[in-house]
Amino acid sequence: MFNTAVVLTRRVVLVTYLALALVAPARAQTDPLPSWNEGATKTAVVDFVARVTREGGADFVPAEERIATFDNDGTLWSEQPMYFQAAFAMDRLKAMAADHPEWKDRPAFKAVLDGDPAALAALGEKGILQIIAATHSGMTVSTFDRTVRDWIRTAPHPRFDRPYNELVYQPMLELLTYLRANGFKTFIVSGGGVEFMRAWAPDSYGIPPEQIVGSSGKAEFRLDGDQASLVKLPEIEFIDDGAGKPVGINHVIGRRPVFAAGNSDGDLQMLQWTTLNSGPRFGMIVHHTDDAREWAYDRSSPVGRLDKALEEAPRYSWTVVDMKADWKVVFPFEKK
Amino acid sequence: MFNTAVVLTRRVVLVTYLALALVAPARAQTDPLPSWNEGATKTAVVDFVARVTREGGADFVPAEERIATFDNDGTLWSEQPMYFQAAFAMDRLKAMAADHPEWKDRPAFKAVLDGDPAALAALGEKGILQIIAATHSGMTVSTFDRTVRDWIRTAPHPRFDRPYNELVYQPMLELLTYLRANGFKTFIVSGGGVEFMRAWAPDSYGIPPEQIVGSSGKAEFRLDGDQASLVKLPEIEFIDDGAGKPVGINHVIGRRPVFAAGNSDGDLQMLQWTTLNSGPRFGMIVHHTDDAREWAYDRSSPVGRLDKALEEAPRYSWTVVDMKADWKVVFPFEKK
Numbered sequence: 001m002f003n004t005a006v007v008l009t010r011r012v013v014l015v016t017y018l019a020l021a022l023v024a025p026a027r028a029q030t031d032p033l034p035s036w037n038e039g040a041t042k043t044a045v046v047d048f049v050a051r052v053t054r055e056g057g058a059d060f061v062p063a064e065e066r067i068a069t070f071d072n073d074g075t076l077w078s079e080q081p082m083y084f085q086a087a088f089a090m091d092r093l094k095a096m097a098a099d100h101p102e103w104k105d106r107p108a109f110k111a112v113l114d115g116d117p118a119a120l121a122a123l124g125e126k127g128i129l130q131i132i133a134a135t136h137s138g139m140t141v142s143t144f145d146r147t148v149r150d151w152i153r154t155a156p157h158p159r160f161d162r163p164y165n166e167l168v169y170q171p172m173l174e175l176l177t178y179l180r181a182n183g184f185k186t187f188i189v190s191g192g193g194v195e196f197m198r199a200w201a202p203d204s205y206g207i208p209p210e211q212i213v214g215s216s217g218k219a220e221f222r223l224d225g226d227q228a229s230l231v232k233l234p235e236i237e238f239i240d241d242g243a244g245k246p247v248g249i250n251h252v253i254g255r256r257p258v259f260a261a262g263n264s265d266g267d268l269q270m271l272q273w274t275t276l277n278s279g280p281r282f283g284m285i286v287h288h289t290d291d292a293r294e295w296a297y298d299r300s301s302p303v304g305r306l307d308k309a310l311e312e313a314p315r316y317s318w319t320v321v322d323m324k325a326d327w328k329v330v331f332p333f334e335k336k
Numbered sequence: 337m338f339n340t341a342v343v344l345t346r347r348v349v350l351v352t353y354l355a356l357a358l359v360a361p362a363r364a365q366t367d368p369l370p371s372w373n374e375g376a377t378k379t380a381v382v383d384f385v386a387r388v389t390r391e392g393g394a395d396f397v398p399a400e401e402r403i404a405t406f407d408n409d410g411t412l413w414s415e416q417p418m419y420f421q422a423a424f425a426m427d428r429l430k431a432m433a434a435d436h437p438e439w440k441d442r443p444a445f446k447a448v449l450d451g452d453p454a455a456l457a458a459l460g461e462k463g464i465l466q467i468i469a470a471t472h473s474g475m476t477v478s479t480f481d482r483t484v485r486d487w488i489r490t491a492p493h494p495r496f497d498r499p500y501n502e503l504v505y506q507p508m509l510e511l512l513t514y515l516r517a518n519g520f521k522t523f524i525v526s527g528g529g530v531e532f533m534r535a536w537a538p539d540s541y542g543i544p545p546e547q548i549v550g551s552s553g554k555a556e557f558r559l560d561g562d563q564a565s566l567v568k569l570p571e572i573e574f575i576d577d578g579a580g581k582p583v584g585i586n587h588v589i590g591r592r593p594v595f596a597a598g599n600s601d602g603d604l605q606m607l608q609w610t611t612l613n614s615g616p617r618f619g620m621i622v623h624h625t626d627d628a629r630e631w632a633y634d635r636s637s638p639v640g641r642l643d644k645a646l647e648e649a650p651r652y653s654w655t656v657v658d659m660k661a662d663w664k665v666v667f668p669f670e671k672k
Binding site for chain 1: 477587
């Protein structure tokens, strides 16, 4: 009888142990950042996350304050040979041109329709902004959303011959997931158009529409019978770039981030706003150093220029990611 | 031996049952809306929530799309005898007046400093906006935040002689909690200043800063040595009221709500934008009908005017809450 009791008690212990093993949160024994090479960069990230999540530790940050903001172009996906939203705008311009014979008389529009990138480049940023205004207005927000979804599914990137949203960075996807698993709320804070991003970024990054901050045009509410719509107007509402990024963060998020990642001088002020604060803070710059797998550019690049922010990085203790050295793979499709 | 095994097996079953009872989500047997009287209003809310959360049902809405937006003034807390933010602005005007002798020459400012509400009223909304601009700018966002926190802790409401944030509506607090327990993400979408609300609303409503949408002034990023700050400027950035509410929702949230609650004509377009859409939608109007416990006002009130939205309610099938009939208590302090 004693023996039976012992056996049964053991069985109870075993069953309880197994039940607890199923119920208890799995301890991650696997590397949460498998596409990051071992080294100072990866260690800095992992150490930071360990410090801010250690309850009772000196650097503990409550979960609700773990706000992480990520630039998009050049930080979460590629931005060469031109911002992908500019490629979208040019494709739209060509698609819409038949209905707009007057566009032939506007230099920027003509440059695109004639396939003359040099003429467009000579017009500078103003030309691109005119094209974006014309192709991003005059329709409802839901029609625009559908147009972006169709484009991202079908238009091929000129170098990689793949849909643009396949050019997201595998190591950054892992970083987003890793931060969220540690209680961070991840946001995009981009100079790109907020409605352009919302059409594909939630699926690509696991970041919901309400956690995407970006540039925007004005919109107008219209009621036609029992049809309510929001129509996009050709006027700029807000440019979420440079010194506009802290303003956009304050306006939409209302908290100062503890983690920020960028790749260009357009992210300088977001990084300053994030890291020039008391308590533990992390600033990350993605430095494009890999011409073979992606692109190599910084100080003299017309797109994604990284000059002052790179120069200031040591002074502010920002972590500079060397894409070539730190990343095992760049894009998800390399793993296949 | 057999008996011992049976006893032990029973014990295993009992322990397992108790363990599961602890682990399994508690079935709410208690009324989640105890401050709402039984009746058509409460039934409409409960039925709607049941329909959109029933997996496989015709009206099921995935959790990530369960966006609920709430006006603040007059919907979640009181707004009489004047918007509470206007009371804050006037208190600030008096506190700051010693440093601004020139204010004596401005009619709206003089009216407040002389304690002459009739003179201020004669100046209309313009006077209040001037006072808000002057008292809500020229400091950093963090200084402004501290000022609001101090005020809300100490300033007494003239009728109830309590801090203003005790004048939140108990039934609406229950509704917010009930919706969140059913997978909804609750947002404030208010004509009030977003930074004014963020200083106290998270504690009062359980809604985090990043889920508060409101009117805003412009701000400017400044770097002074290693000191980064955002300074509030005396210029309006966005008015989140009337036709501005759908625009603000689209800009910040990026999804069309399935549930919206308001109390005035300033909420008309938010209610239209929410409910004039396919699928299950809920529009709620809080009608102030209780002069004894709160206030009774609608069509002719200068603050919180409810005219067109009340007239349109039946046509759009919006649920009109009769505060007097539908609410057992109005304020949390009545329960004590």
